[in-house]
Amino acid sequence: MTQTQNGAVSGWTLHRLGGFQPGVVLHVPHASRAIPGDVRTAILLDDAALDAELAAMTDRHTDRLALSGALLAEVPTALFVNRWSRLVVDPERFADDALEQMASIGMGAVYRSTSQLAPLREPDTDAQRRLVGRFFDPYADAFADLVDQMLDAVGHAIIIDVHSYPSRPLPYEREPNAARPEICLGTDLVHTTPELLDAATKAFAGFDVGHNTPFAGTYVALRHYQRDPRAWSIMVEARRDTYLDEDTGTLHDGFDRLVGALAGLVRSSHELCHRGGAVDHRPPEVPAGLRRTYVQTVVSVDGDNGRLSAHAAVEQLGEPLYIITAANPFGTMLSEDDNRARHESLGDVLIASGCRPYPAVGSSPDGNWSEESWAVTGIGSATARRIGRAFEQNAVFELSGYTQRVLGCFGDWAVERQID
Ligand SMILES: [Zn+2]
Numbered sequence: 001m002t003q004t005q006n007g008a009v010s011g012w013t014l015h016r017l018g019g020f021q022p023g024v025v026l027h028v029p030h031a032s033r034a035i036p037g038d039v040r041t042a043i044l045l046d047d048a049a050l051d052a053e054l055a056a057m058t059d060r061h062t063d064r065l066a067l068s069g070a071l072l073a074e075v076p077t078a079l080f081v082n083r084w085s086r087l088v089v090d091p092e093r094f095a096d097d098a099l100e101q102m103a104s105i106g107m108g109a110v111y112r113s114t115s116q117l118a119p120l121r122e123p124d125t126d127a128q129r130r131l132v133g134r135f136f137d138p139y140a141d142a143f144a145d146l147v148d149q150m151l152d153a154v155g156h157a158i159i160i161d162v163h164s165y166p167s168r169p170l171p172y173e174r175e176p177n178a179a180r181p182e183i184c185l186g187t188d189l190v191h192t193t194p195e196l197l198d199a200a201t202k203a204f205a206g207f208d209v210g211h212n213t214p215f216a217g218t219y220v221a222l223r224h225y226q227r228d229p230r231a232w233s234i235m236v237e238a239r240r241d242t243y244l245d246e247d248t249g250t251l252h253d254g255f256d257r258l259v260g261a262l263a264g265l266v267r268s269s270h271e272l273c274h275r276g277g278a279v280d281h282r283p284p285e286v287p288a289g290l291r292r293t294y295v296q297t298v299v300s301v302d303g304d305n306g307r308l309s310a311h312a313a314v315e316q317l318g319e320p321l322y323i324i325t326a327a328n329p330f331g332t333m334l335s336e337d338d339n340r341a342r343h344e345s346l347g348d349v350l351i352a353s354g355c356r357p358y359p360a361v362g363s364s365p366d367g368n369w370s371e372e373s374w375a376v377t378g379i380g381s382a383t384a385r386r387i388g389r390a391f392e393q394n395a396v397f398e399l400s401g402y403t404q405r406v407l408g409c410f411g412d413w414a415v416e417r418q419i420d
Contacts (some may be wrong), residue, residue, distance in 0.1 A: 011084050011135050012142060015067070015345045017390040018076035019329055023154035023273030024266055025078040025146060026066040027161045027219055030059035030086045039088050042127065044119050056115045057086060059164040060240070060249050066162045067352045069262030071383075071390055075270035078150075080143055087111060087120070089136040091143075092161075092219050107172060109136050115170040144221035147231055156273035158196065159233035160265060161186070161219040167241045173214060181210030182242045183261075186218045186235030191225075195272055196232050203265035206257070207242070232272075236262065283410045284330055286394045294395050294406045295415045299323050301375040302359040310399050310419050313360075318377040319400035322384040323360050324350075325373035329392030343372050346391055350376055353387070362397070385409045 016022060033054045035043070045053060063081050070077040082091060089109050097103035106113030106120070110128040114120045121127070150157035165184065169176040183204045187197060201209065218235035240246050243255040286294075301313035301323075314321050326342035328334055334342070350357040357374035364370070379387075381398060388396040388409035398405040405416040 010142070011082065011088075011139050013079075013081045013083055013345070013348055014142070014146065015070075015079040015081070015349060016076075017070050017079065017349075018074065019392045021150075021153045022076040022078045023150055023156050024075070024158045024160065024269045025080055025150065026070055026266070027143070027159055028059075028063045028066045028079065028081040029091045029161075029219070030057070030163055031061065031063035031081065032083055032085050033058050034083060035085050035088055039131070042121055043087065044121060045114070049114075053087065053114050053116075053120070054085060055249070056166065056170055059162075061244060061251060061255070062162050062164050062238075064251075064352045064354070065164075065238070065243070065255070065258060065262065066160075067349055068259040069266055071349075071353070071386055072259055072263035073266035073270070074386065074389065075267055077266055077270070078146060080146060082139070084135065089131050089139075091136060091139050094222070095132045095136050095140075102174075105172060113172065115172045117171050140221045140223070144223035147221065147224060150273075151228070151230055154273050155230065157231050158269040158273050159191075159219060159231065160262075160269065161233060161235040162262070163215075163235060163237040164240045164243070165215060165237050167239055167246060169214065175214060178214035179210050180214050180239055182208040182239050184210050184213060184215060184235070184237040184239075186212055186216055186237065188218050188220065188233060190229055191220050191231060191233040192218060193232055196234050196269065199268040199272060200234050200236065200265050203268060204236075204261050207261065236265070283389075283392075283394070286408060286410075286413070291395075291406060291408075291413065291415045295404065295417050296365055297362045297397070297404075297406075298365055299373075299375075299397060299399065299404065300361050300363075310404060311402055313358075313375060314399050314401065317358065317375065320381070321375055321377050321399040322379060322381075323362060323373050323375050323397035323399065324384060324388055324391070325362060325371045325393060326391040327371040327373075330394060339372070342391065343374075346387070347374055349387065349390070350374055353379070353383070355379060381407055 093109040094100040095109045097108045100108040110131050112121045147157045185200050218233040220233045224231040243258050244251050299310040301308045303316050326346035327339040347357050355376040355378055357376050360373040360375040362371050362373050384396045393409050395406045395408050402418050403416055404419045405414050407414050
């Protein structure tokens with residue numbers, strides 16, 4: 001869980017990849033199946049029925065899709081991911097039932113009906129209001145704050161609203177006979193500009209693409225909705241069978257193709273918000289002396305049964321073992337709190353990339369300096385470097401056998417030494 005500054009557990013995760021003024025945010029509202037215990041109690045379904053409802057309504061793996069797309073794009077990108085299921089509150093609906101057309105079938109911001117149109121909650125206006133106050137409003141405010149920061153820094157904000165939908169219609173759908181293309185681009189008259197729609201059309205050129213079918217519209221928080229035309233937004237909904245097996249939820253080969261197309265849209269969106277004033281940054285050169293200092297780092301890893309030396313970690317966890325930190329971007333010292341937030345964000349990114357990260361520490365030989373890190377296997381050096389770049393690192397470590405190698409994240413330099 002991410003702790004907010006006032007100590008409460010927040011309902012979203014914000015990742016900033018690539019640093020330096022992102023103008024693009026990927027919004028992932030429906031990927032989670034998690035429901036807080038007290039919210040679960042008020043849901044009328046038994047565990048099996050809730051499981052089936054979550055399977056139908058969750059945009060499974062769209063968090064991984066968005067993260068992978070952002071990593072591959074290699075431009076500054078923010079990711080805003082809902083930690084809770086849409087069955088808690090749906091951030092994409094209007095909280096005011098009078099404005100929300102889906103409220104008439106019990107599917108406003110707080111669902112009272114399931115996707116099968118069976119009862120999900122007792123009608124209780126007070127309880128509904130409490131859920132909106134506890135989950136919906138803070139989420140919308142945090143998202144709008146992020147967009148405001150982007151507008152201040154960049155002058156534009158481009159929201160890419162990432163969803164998926166089932167290949168067969170669910171009973172709650174308003175238009176069950178609507179076309180169900182591989183990719184549905186949802187647009188808004190004010191917030192989807194022709195340039196953005198054009199960029200999305202080009203990015204998904206290899207797919208069968210429809211517009212606003214079977215679902216329409218795209219997300220903009222109420223603070224900007226129809227008020228600030230500098231907040232651009234487009235919804236990308238992938239039909240679920242294009243990237244996973246809908247019965248088991250397992251990803252298939254189509255996932256990578258989708259990641260590639262989404263990365264293309266992220267890149268062209270980045271260009272759209274920075275046209276006229278490029279902010280491309282050059283990472284600092286890493287002098288030979290500093291490379292030699294890096295390679296002297298002493299790595300230790302917290303395995304399942306206690307702390308391991310670098311070589312013991314390789315033996316126990318496998319090789320190549322990558323050690324990646326998010327701390328102190330390009331050597332700029334940050335506060336402990338900032339580094340901890342970056343560390344947690346990197347851990348989430350690694351999990352969402354399909355890894356199991358183990359806590360690790362990199363220390364100077366004299367022990368005067370250390371950085372929290374993560375140890376992972378199951379990725380290649382290209383991915384490890386890419387993740388290092390996303391977290392503004394000069395280098396990552398690669399351990400195999402008795403060799404500790406430092407790999408430059410920018411360029412292709414490497415330095416190695418033997419460890420015991
Ligand atoms: Zn969705």
